[in-house]
Amino acid sequence: xxxxxxxxxxKKLLPHRAPMLMVSHMPYLDTASCETNFDISPQCIFLQNxxxxxxxxxxxxxxxxxxxxxxxxxxxxESNEIVGQAIGFISAIKKIEITDLPVxxxxxxxxxxxxxxxxxxxxxxxxxxxxxxxxGELIVACTFNFLIQAI
Numbered sequence: 001x002x003x004x005x006x007x008x009x010x011k012k013l014l015p016h017r018a019p020m021l022m023v024s025h026m027p028y029l030d031t032a033s034c035e036t037n038f039d040i041s042p043q044c045i046f047l048q049n050x051x052x053x054x055x056x057x058x059x060x061x062x063x064x065x066x067x068x069x070x071x072x073x074x075x076x077x078e079s080n081e082i083v084g085q086a087i088g089f090i091s092a093i094k095k096i097e098i099t100d101l102p103v104x105x106x107x108x109x110x111x112x113x114x115x116x117x118x119x120x121x122x123x124x125x126x127x128x129x130x131x132x133x134x135x136g137e138l139i140v141a142c143t144f145n146f147l148i149q150a151i
Contacts, residue, residue: 005029005071005082010036012082013070014063015151019045022060024107029067032114036064039107051101052108057132057140062090065112065128066146072124073150088148094127096142102134109133115143123149 008026028035046056070086117126132140
């Protein structure tokens with residue numbers, strides 16, 4: 001069954017916090033895909049000469065896509081809030097194409113899609129595909145392998 005979630009607080013799924021949190025909003029999440037936004041602030045640690053670096057774009061894509069699998073490690077508490085966090089590790093960047101770097105005060109939108117997943121009792125191995133857009137223009141396309149586990 002595909003559970004659709006809207007306006008998720010990604011901090012309930014992943015351990016990242018400022019200054020490493022690279023997702024500002026998560027308007028959509030289901031069991032196989034996601035959509036996130038990131039507002040690039042002057043305080044972002046992945047800036048160089050006023051532009052978000054390649055490492056920052058990769059971290060944004062990784063956090064966005066990691067939430068797809070991380071949600072399966074979460075549960076609802078007594079207040080019916082989603083709680084529980086998972087940590088993910090990029091085990092391989094299979095493909096990446098970056099055509100432009102966004103600048104401070106721009107918003108990027110990232111879409112993630114789960115391509116494959118293997119679950120063990122202690123972790124999940126998965127392959128995800130990600131695309132990042134600035135003002136509707138594709139600026140990043142990548143495919144990752146992840147290892148994700150509950151913390």
